[in-house]
Amino acid sequence: xxxxxxxxxxxxxxxxxxxxxxxxxxxxxxxxxxxxxxxxxxxxxxxxxxxxxxxxxxxxxxxxxxxxxxxxxxxxxxxxxxxxxxxxxxxxxxxxxxxxxxxxxxxxxxxxxxxxxxxxxxxxxxxxxxxxxxxxxxxxxxxxxxxxxxxxxxxxxxxxxxxxxxxxxxxxxxxxxxxxxxxxxxxxxxxxxxxxxxxxxxxxxxxxxxxxxxxxxxxxxxxxxxxxxxxxxxxxxxxxxxxxxxxxxxxxxxx
Numbered sequence: 001x002x003x004x005x006x007x008x009x010x011x012x013x014x015x016x017x018x019x020x021x022x023x024x025x026x027x028x029x030x031x032x033x034x035x036x037x038x039x040x041x042x043x044x045x046x047x048x049x050x051x052x053x054x055x056x057x058x059x060x061x062x063x064x065x066x067x068x069x070x071x072x073x074x075x076x077x078x079x080x081x082x083x084x085x086x087x088x089x090x091x092x093x094x095x096x097x098x099x100x101x102x103x104x105x106x107x108x109x110x111x112x113x114x115x116x117x118x119x120x121x122x123x124x125x126x127x128x129x130x131x132x133x134x135x136x137x138x139x140x141x142x143x144x145x146x147x148x149x150x151x152x153x154x155x156x157x158x159x160x161x162x163x164x165x166x167x168x169x170x171x172x173x174x175x176x177x178x179x180x181x182x183x184x185x186x187x188x189x190x191x192x193x194x195x196x197x198x199x200x201x202x203x204x205x206x207x208x209x210x211x212x213x214x215x216x217x218x219x220x221x222x223x224x225x226x227x228x229x230x231x232x233x234x235x236x237x238x239x240x241x242x243x244x245x246x247x248x249x250x251x252x253x254x255x
Contacts, residue, residue, distance in 0.1 A: 053096070
């Protein structure tokens with residue numbers, strides 16, 4: 001517990017405000033408020049407004065608050081934030097948008113977004129790619145925001161799919177396709193933990209964002225072989241939580 005407290009104390013000391021993110025959030029709020037006057041009215045639309053601002057708040061916590069500083073403390077902490085960014089934030093933001101935007105998405109474009117997201121997510125965890133991205137914070141942040149944008153595009157059909165959705169020629173629903181495309185990244189992390197001799201996969205990132213004695217801050221089982229296994233399962237579980245959460249959000253809006 002002492003190590004955990006030290007980690008959070010270090011995060012508070014090294015926290016730096018993110019003016020770019022704050023400006024983007026303020027712009028999003030102003031545009032959304034203007035949209036509300038044009039398209040929204042009634043009790044159901046109040047629910048949409050609440051969900052959208054919850055999504056923006058969640059986004060700020062993950063990428064703009066002191067909590068974001070500890071992302072690079074271990075692989076599982078990083079995966080917790082990245083998976084939440086890509087699988088939990090989009091449902092809230094999209095649930096808060098008018099049906100005109102999310103009701104009739106182009107399945108073809110959505111599958112393109114989903115495929116690109118899955119490919120980029122898999123490449124992101126290959127050590128060689130990581131060493132390039134982690135050379136400085138900017139390319140890593142740019143890559144993560146790219147994943148977030150593709151995740152938004154891939155998540156749109158899930159906001160309108162029902163039990164009677166049309167299936168593809170391979171008899172795979174969009175939900176099933178989403179799970180199948182995410183699985184390789186999850187499996188890779190688990191397998192990497194057994195075949196790798198260097199267990200701290202994110203040494204380059206840790207060197208940038210954490211002190212040299214970061215192991216004194218991070219408790220067991222972080223930065224061990226178990227941490228990578230935990231990360232793989234973490235990604236899969238949060239993805240399933242996002243899909244289930246989407247169903248609950250839609251059910252809430254339909255009442």
